[in-house]
Amino acid sequence: MSSVLEATRAGAQTAPARRPVGWLRATVERESVFSWMIVTPPVLFLMLFLGYPFFYGVYLSFFQREVARPATFVGFGNFVKLSQDPIFWLAVKNTILFTAVATVLKASLGLAMALVMNQDFKMKAFTRAMLLLPFIVPTVLSTVAWQWIFDPGMGLFNRLLMISGLAKTGPSWLGNPTLAMVSIIMVNTWRGLPFFGISILAGLQTIPTELHESATIDGAGTWGRFWYVTLPSLLPVIFIVTTFSIVITFFDFQLVYVLTGGGPANSTHLMATYAYSISMGAGQMGLGSAVALSMVPVLGLLLAVLTFYVRKA
Amino acid sequence: MVGELTWRKRIFGLWLPLILFLVIALFPFTWMAATSLKTNAELYNPKASPLYIEHPSLVHYISLLNETNFLVWVGNTMLVAVIATGISLLLGTMLAYPLARMRFAGGALLALAVAITYLIPQSLLFVPMADLIGRLQLGNTLTAVMLTYPTLLVPFIAWLLMGYFKTVPKELEEAAMIDGASRWRAMTRIILPLCLPGFLSAGIFAFTLSQNEFLYALLFLSKSSVRTVPIGVVGELIRGDAFYWGQLMAGALLGSIPVALIYSFFVKYYVAGLTAGAVKG
Numbered sequence: 001m002s003s004v005l006e007a008t009r010a011g012a013q014t015a016p017a018r019r020p021v022g023w024l025r026a027t028v029e030r031e032s033v034f035s036w037m038i039v040t041p042p043v044l045f046l047m048l049f050l051g052y053p054f055f056y057g058v059y060l061s062f063f064q065r066e067v068a069r070p071a072t073f074v075g076f077g078n079f080v081k082l083s084q085d086p087i088f089w090l091a092v093k094n095t096i097l098f099t100a101v102a103t104v105l106k107a108s109l110g111l112a113m114a115l116v117m118n119q120d121f122k123m124k125a126f127t128r129a130m131l132l133l134p135f136i137v138p139t140v141l142s143t144v145a146w147q148w149i150f151d152p153g154m155g156l157f158n159r160l161l162m163i164s165g166l167a168k169t170g171p172s173w174l175g176n177p178t179l180a181m182v183s184i185i186m187v188n189t190w191r192g193l194p195f196f197g198i199s200i201l202a203g204l205q206t207i208p209t210e211l212h213e214s215a216t217i218d219g220a221g222t223w224g225r226f227w228y229v230t231l232p233s234l235l236p237v238i239f240i241v242t243t244f245s246i247v248i249t250f251f252d253f254q255l256v257y258v259l260t261g262g263g264p265a266n267s268t269h270l271m272a273t274y275a276y277s278i279s280m281g282a283g284q285m286g287l288g289s290a291v292a293l294s295m296v297p298v299l300g301l302l303l304a305v306l307t308f309y310v311r312k313a
Numbered sequence: 314m315v316g317e318l319t320w321r322k323r324i325f326g327l328w329l330p331l332i333l334f335l336v337i338a339l340f341p342f343t344w345m346a347a348t349s350l351k352t353n354a355e356l357y358n359p360k361a362s363p364l365y366i367e368h369p370s371l372v373h374y375i376s377l378l379n380e381t382n383f384l385v386w387v388g389n390t391m392l393v394a395v396i397a398t399g400i401s402l403l404l405g406t407m408l409a410y411p412l413a414r415m416r417f418a419g420g421a422l423l424a425l426a427v428a429i430t431y432l433i434p435q436s437l438l439f440v441p442m443a444d445l446i447g448r449l450q451l452g453n454t455l456t457a458v459m460l461t462y463p464t465l466l467v468p469f470i471a472w473l474l475m476g477y478f479k480t481v482p483k484e485l486e487e488a489a490m491i492d493g494a495s496r497w498r499a500m501t502r503i504i505l506p507l508c509l510p511g512f513l514s515a516g517i518f519a520f521t522l523s524q525n526e527f528l529y530a531l532l533f534l535s536k537s538s539v540r541t542v543p544i545g546v547v548g549e550l551i552r553g554d555a556f557y558w559g560q561l562m563a564g565a566l567l568g569s570i571p572v573a574l575i576y577s578f579f580v581k582y583y584v585a586g587l588t589a590g591a592v593k594g
Contacts, residue, residue, distance in 0.1 A: 156340075307425075
């Protein structure tokens with residue numbers, strides 16, 4: 001580096017030394033060279049810390065590898081083992097159910113939130129900031145609060161049920177398989193709803209008012225304007241937000257890890273928490289990698305849909 | 314008649330649903346605060362009102378600060394979030410600038426790769442990542458998370474910044490270069506300063522995400538002195554006995570406040586970052 005600087009200084013004084021420096025500078029100034037010089041460090045970083053773990057995970061999934069034991073190659077053995085594992089299939093079913101229900105709830109309630117927010121009222125910016133709070137507060141911390149809300153003895157839900165006289169003793173929210181599933185869907189919806197609401201609201205604000213005006217002139221009522229103007233204009237936003245949300249929800253880990261730990265009796269295990277409990281709890285890294293990799297087809301499908309959509313648009 | 318109609322529309326179309334959404338969004342925080350300010354005697358008394366506080370007390374906060382490593386966790390979380398955000402902004406800019414403003418061999422492929430890495434979730438990578446960190450002997454060091462958080466943040470930041478970088482006209486940089494500035498100078502002195510709102514959006518988003526991160530922290534940080542707030546709270550404040558909710562809620566509330574404060578100062582940029590991907594496509 002310093003030699004280059006010296007050469008530059010020397011080049012400024014004596015004419016003959018100028019040519020190689022000029023050549024170097026001209027090379028660096030070329031778009032492709034400059035681009036790759038700048039892009040290389042982040043690319044190397046991502047290759048080491050994203051690319052390498054990913055392919056190493058694929059490699060691991062073909063081995064039976066337990067902590068502090070030599071690995072043995074088992075081919076597709078881990079995947080065969082998983083296909084015969086009822087808990088794995090339960091986790092697959094739970095993940096799909098959890099993602100589907102939570103996404104539908106978030107999208108429909110988010111649309112409602114956006115429509116309500118898209119009116120003129122005082123303290124709008126402040127209200128929007130308040131509504132976004134569930135999304136920005138560290139998930140684990142709000143999930144711990146929800147755990148206490150669900151507490152069977154003194155939690156808020158059961159206290160309210162008892163005070164209002166709706167029930168003598170409240171249910172065990174996280175202790176009953178069905179209710180536990182309902183509970184994790186509830187918390188996920190609570191947290192993700194503002195993301196939908198605020199994104200759709202931003203989309204609503206880009207719809208030109210002329211569209212609504214001309215629809216009104218053509219005789220469209222409130223419902224007609226919503227159905228023929230608002231909703232079609234919003235579809236791209238809803239599509240993108242939903243796809244993103246599906247990715248995040250499908251691979252969710254911390255919510256279930258904190259709230260139920262996958263219980264009671266594995267009834268709320270998602271694929272991510274099951275992968276964790278196999279690899280970190282039981283120490284079977286190979287099998288755990290196989291569980292994690294079983295989620296790749298879903299990711300691939302979503303990526304394909306998204307790429308197709310972006311190409312079309 | 315018409316006045317009454319719009320009035321009714323205002324109540325059922327705006328105020329009632331708005332209040333409902335606000336109550337749903339905020340009641341867990343109210344419950345957190347109410348719990349943290351009650352003494353155990355009041356907290357576990359079935360006859361006391363669940364939300365009203367009869368004898369407010371800071372006893373849970375005092376025990377949280379005196380008996381646990383909570384302040385150490387807050388310090389660790391801040392340090393990690395600042396450094397991870399800094400590294401990510403630097404690397405993200407280096408990735409986004411050429412992709413947004415230059416034509417080079419492999420550029421299109423690289424843009425696609427960034428988009429794909431953006432969507433690769435942590436739960437897919439954590440098993441081999443734990444192995445990698447173990448082999449680099451970084452277990453139980455803050456370096457482990459400072460190095461791994463940028464893998465979550467860089468693709469996102471690059472994607473967000475590309476949008477901002479594209480909005481600056483190419484003529485600006487061409488003019489600077491005709492005046493004798495190098496590409497590097499044109500980038501650092503002309504184009505990047507114009508994209509400050511983009512850096513604020515990306516930075517604030519990365520910062521809140523770093524504070525939120527759980528899985529890698531859970532995997533790599535098991536010693537109390539290196540823990541961050543989320544795993545400290547889950548790993549050490551949840552104990553076997555039943556009477557820990559007061560302290561736990563005090564921790565959850567205090568742990569949320571720094572994020573909420575920073576967010577409240579930059580809410581405009583946060584919303585811009587949040588909606589950039591969706592609205593711009």
